[in-house]
Amino acid sequence: MNFRTTAAFAATGLLALGACTDPSMTGTGTGMSRTQQGAIAGATIGAVLGATRDSDSNNEGRDAAKGALVGAIAGAVAGNILDQQARALDQAITNPNIQIVNRGSYLQVILPEGILFATDSAAVSGLAQNDLYAVARNLNQYPNSRVEVVGHTDNSGAAAYNYDLSQRRAQSVAGILTAAGVAPGRIVAVGRGEDQPAASNATAQGRAMNRRVEILIRPTG
Incomplete structure (x- = not known):
């Protein structure tokens, strides 16, 4: 499995997991919250970085998956914080x-x-x-x-x-x-x-x- 396929699977899974997030502050018309968008973007970037930094050149798919997971977590956290902050600003x-x-x-x-x-x-x-x-x-x-x-x-x-x-x-x-x-x-x-x-x-x-x-x-x- 190459890293593009791995990244796609990771992003699809994250989108499914994030389906219950609050879409009220999307601001893009995509129907996805910033948490979901951040997770997917982070997963894709992380997968690319994980593959290109493969240490043994034999497990590109595995390294891409690791990178996707790390990137997804970071992207989801950042997106969720922006969602929360925007909501708080709107109320204040x-x-x-x-x-x-x-x-x-x-x-x-x-x-x-x-x-x-x-x-x-x-x-x-x-x-x-x-x-x-x-x-x-x-x-x-x-x-x-x-x-x-x-x-x-x-x-x-x-x-x-x-x-x-x-x-x-x-x-x-x-x-x-x-x-x-x-x-x-x-x-x-x-x-x-x-x-x-x-x-x-x-x-x-x-x-x-x-x-x-x-x-x-x-x-x-």
Whole structure:
């Protein structure tokens, strides 16, 4: 049995075992939870690594199976933690305009400009601070992650001004997270200006979507 076949069997078995997991936070339309997706991805990667690192060149299938098992466990654990953290964030945040997206390998919290800042301002509104404190509590509950706070604007006005504004807004959000107890060493604040639009800048609706701050939560172990 070659390692591709072994990996396929391992992934199929893991999918069957994971059929009872909660699919409510999939975020992909696949019908699988992140726990299942992580297990399957980990199994496949682990099988490949197990085969390519075969020490005796005689038991490729066995080494692939071992790698699949180790990879599946690691992938399932990471996926399950992201599922749990996303669910906890969804319950803690009160503003329905804040989006929480589970991207599989990280969580994306999208905060529109309208709930955070006045026009051309980098001062976070009082109501938005409550939700940022909820995010901070969640980050402290799940401490094994690094956090990127990324500011974005639309393309109205000068690009240099937009970049500076996005940087100041990201720093303001990061400052609230640290004030709420998140270790500063976990957080990086960056501005992208108008360089990474989420929608077309040709419409008012698209420009509104582009004016945002994103909090990216990436597990570290």
